[in-house]
Structure formats: structure tokens, C-alpha cells
Amino acid sequence: MNVAIRYAAGSDIGCNRDNNEDSGYAGARLIAVADGMGGYAGGEVASSTVIGSLRSLDTDVRKDDLVEMLGRAVAEANEKLRIVREERPDLSRMGTTLTAMLWSGDSVALAHVGDSRGYMLRDGELYQMTQDHTMDELLKAEAEQAGQQADPSETSRLSHVLYRVLDGRDDREPDLRLRDAQLGDRYLLCSDGLSGPVDAQEIYEVLSAEADPQRAVDRLIELAREHGGPDNITAVIADVVEAEHITGPTTPLIVGAAANV
Template identity: 45%
Template sequence: MVFEGSSAAISHTGRVRSNNQDSGYSGANLFAVADGMGGHAGGDVASSIAIHRLEGLDQGFPSTQDAQASLQAAATTAAGDLIRAAKDRPELAGLGTTLSAIIMVDDYAVIGHIGDSRIYLLRDDELTQITADHTFVQRLVDSGRITLEEARYHPRRSVLMRVLSDMDADPELDMFVMPTQPGDRWLLCSDGLSGVVDDAHIEKVLRMGFAPGRSADVLLKQALDGGAPDNVTIVIVDVGGHHPLMSGTPTIVGSASNPQGVLIPAARAPRSNWLHPVRQAANEPSHFEPAAEYLEELIEEDRRRARRRRVGWFAGLLLVIAMLVGVAFAGYAWTQTRYFVGVDDGVVVIYQGIQQDIGPISLSSVWATTSIEVDDLPGFDRSRVEATITARSLDDAQQIVQRLRDSAKEGR
């Protein structure tokens, strides 16, 4: 059961955008997030239309099948509204919105999703992303061409492959049903949250056990502290089991909360923003849906990026190998400035190098062989030379040999 007061919705413009193109809804049985796209006005209109088309679904359904059919129908109707809006006002062409929604039916969650807003489930203190992003970079992740971490910073991460828009009268939503359990905590959010706050930090906040409103506030603060380059919308709902229809006033946030939000704004003459580059950038869309021919260009661009990465990795590997070879050569060159006195085939010799070996590689070689027989040396000198005598230099090694020669003569 979703008890009264056990859900919350919040939306914020963020630190960069000049307006809020997100919309969110938290009601009795319906919970949804929409992230608009299409410029300064188009995104507002698109997300508002989507949320207001879904409002009528906040009711009791006799079955999950009925709820699914109604959710798909509402999304299709919203797509038709977007098409008409773009037709009536050509300057709104290209408007669209993501949509992630949950309808609670008894002890089941009916889920509909399109775009890159997300639905998470915290169950038994473990966070799971329930929806899959309909983005170009997610396809690259799914095909193993990039990692999830690379996807977070990919230059094309804003390219949406599926979205509610004025280009498709029959949108393809991911639709599925999941059973709920007492203690479940659901999070719906726009990418203004998930693109800034990673899953580990989201999970940590949701596990703190705060009320939904407090948890939403903490997540929003983390997004703002992270720079919040996009609008941030969060809907949290706690589930306690069987879910009957609840009464109460729904919470609507973002552009859909504005009574004028679904009205198509009048055309405005374009104004130069050359004095305000930051504001101009803030009004640029955070998402866009590519034309079909553009996808091939994106795929080829990613292939070029992959080739550049491989060349970069290979060049880096060669550089590391070259550095290791350089260090090894420098180390070997240093060993050849060292000398010591030892024994070879029963006679005293001067070695160039050091006494240590690296596996099968010897770091020393005979530099000069003397005529001094080891057996002619007194016991103490024989032991020393058999254990090798380190010399400070070649001159020092030759002096050691001379002392050993004198000692051998005295021992005869």
C-alpha cells in the first residue's frame, strides 16, 4: 500500500538552465516524470502535455492489462497532441519528451517508459535500475563498444533513440509489470539527477530511511552541488504491499504545474544573445532526437572514436615499453661502470658489472684474466676472492689484484 504522505515529487531548474522543461506527477496510483526537449518553449510544452494526458490514469484499474492498455493509449494521444502542436506552430517543430511512469494496480507496478529518464527500485537495501535508457550511448554499451563509465561522459550521450515527439504518431514504450513488496522504494527521475549523481550515491540516500520528501531534497542538493547543468525532477514513492486507490490531491511539479504550461506560446521575434552567451547556452536543448540519416553519421563517428582510442592505447603501450626499455638500458649501462674481483676457471679475474643476475641474464663479464692461481693464495685471501671482492673503480680492482699477486708470491 502506498500510504498517504508516502510519496513526494520535486523539480528544480538547475544551475544552468533558464527555465524548467521537466514535469513530474505524484498521485494516488500514478507516478510519472517527463523531460522535455525542443528548445526554450518546446520542451515545456511537450512535458506538460505528456503529464496532463496521463492525469486521467490516476485511478483504480481492474487489472494490470487494463492499466497497460490505458498507459499506451495515453502516450499515443500525447504524441498526437505534440504533432498537432508542431503543425499549428511551426517554430515548435522538433518538440518531444521522455516519459517514465508507474501505475500501481493492487500489488503490482505497471511501468511504461520511453527516453532516458529512469525508474529505480530499492528493494532489500539494493538499488536496481528498472528501465533501460533509449539513447545512442546505451546502444554502444549494450554492444560492448564502450563502458558504462565512458557512457557518462560520451559527447553524444544526449542523443535519444526513442522519445514521445511530433515525429512519431505511434510511440513505442517499454511496457512491463512487476510485483511490489512491502518496503519497496521507487525512484523516478530525469537525467538531471542520474547524469550528475551516480547510482552508488543515489542508493546511499534512499537507504537512509528518510521520508520521501526528505530523501528527494537530499538527492536534489547532491545534484545542485554537482553543478546541475540540466533540470532535475525526482519522484519517490514507498510501497507497503497491496495498493488500493487512495484519495488526496496529487502533486504536480515542473512545467506541468504551471496552469499555462500546456498552452502553446505565441511566436516571438528572435533576439540576439551575443551579450549573454551563458543564457544562450542555457536555452539550448539538453536532448535531441536524430533524423534517420544522422544515425549512420553517429555510428561512423563512434567508429572513428574507437579507432582513435585504439591508436591512442597502442601509442601509449609503445611509450610505456620504450620507457621500460630505456630504464633497463640505463640500468644496464650503470652496471657496466662497476667492477669486482673474483674467480674464473681457477684463476683470479677482474669482472666488469655487478655480482647479481636477472634470471638467465648475467650482469657481469670477464674484463681481464690474471695469472694468479687461486690455490696459491693464503686461506683468508682465497675465501675473499671466491666470495668476490667489490671494487670502487677499475683502478681499485687492479690494485686489489696487485695485492693478491703479492700475497700469492709470499705464500709460495
């Protein structure tokens, strides 16, 4: 069966920020979200550099090469950040998260670093595909391996501290995996400006109720703003459909800081 993705994307500055450090991309074979950090301008440069670097992946890729190609592209994007940091000492603290998916038919590679998230809605159930690279999650995992429970006060304090991002330094390896996509799947990639204020139940309800991907993106962003919009908000949705049933945009969508480059 010839499958394809129907996609949508949106980004919003939120209610409390002066600039948008998020970037997002949605195309026929690639979707991605990057949440930049590092002070004014730094986050914008980091997220837009990474998204701009990954854009060349939005082309035909053999299924057997998906994971290797995506992993290599992330490494190349991180190298571009290193070059920018060397050229711009004022951006030495910049970095970005990245969650990206690269398709070939019904196979998809997923790359993840940081705390932007990937969700999948399948057969009426919502699954979180990614694990946040935050210190609280690391402490919880270490405690679980030791048969203990992490200190709640400590994990709460560290809930927004990232231990892995793309920042141009060595050994910034993403989580990489190959997944099988199915007709009817709906995928959401988002920055924590969405997944923070909007809980999983609300995300599930919007993804389940709103058939049109762009309206679903817009509603999720609206919900994040209704909940205070404390951070920049970016969402990308991809629906897996039969290729002959594709409707909506046929050219790539670029949102957030990367749209201004």
C-alpha cells in the same frame, strides 16, 4: 493485503538553465517524470502536455488492464504532441522523455521512453528498472549481441543522443512491462538532471537513509545542485505501504513546467 503508495515530488531549475523543461506528477496510483527538449518553450510545452494528458490515469484500474491502459495513455499523449506541433510550427523540434508507473494494488505497470530513469530500492538493494534510449546504449547492445565491444570514444560522444522520445511522430512506442510491487519497496523516477550528476551509490544512500519521501526528494535535488546542477532536476518517489499506514499528501502533486500550466 491492501497496499498503497506514499509519494513525494520535487523539481528544480538547476544551476545552469534559464527555464525548467521538466515536469513531474505524483498521485495515489500514478507517478511520472517527463524531461522536455526542443529549445526555449518547446521542452516546457512537450513535458507539460504529456503529464497533463496522463493525469486522467490516476484512478482505479483493473490489474489486468494496467499495461494496456498505460500504453494507450502514452499513445494519446503522443498524439496530443502531434496536434500541438501542427498548430505551433515554432515548436516542430519539441519532444520529451517519459517514465511512468501506474498502480493497482500490488501490481504496477511501467512505461519508459528516453533517458529519464526508474529505480527500485528493495531489501537493501538498488535496481535500475529502465534502460536509457541513448545511442551509446544502443551501440553497446548491438556490439554485445555480436560478441564485440563498442568503441568507448564513440559511445562517449553519443551518450546524450536520444534515439527514442515522444515527439508527436508515428511509431513512438514506449517500453512497457508489468511488475509486482512489494511492501517496503521504494521507487524513484527522475530526469537525467539527477541521474547524471548524482551517481547510483549516492542515490542508494539517500533512498536508504531518509525515511520521509519528501525529504529524500529534497536531498537528491540538493545533491544534484551540489554537483553543479547542469540541467533541470526532477524526482518523484513512491513508497509501497499498507493502506492504513498512509501519511503525507493525499492530493496529487504536480511539479516543474506542468505546475505552471
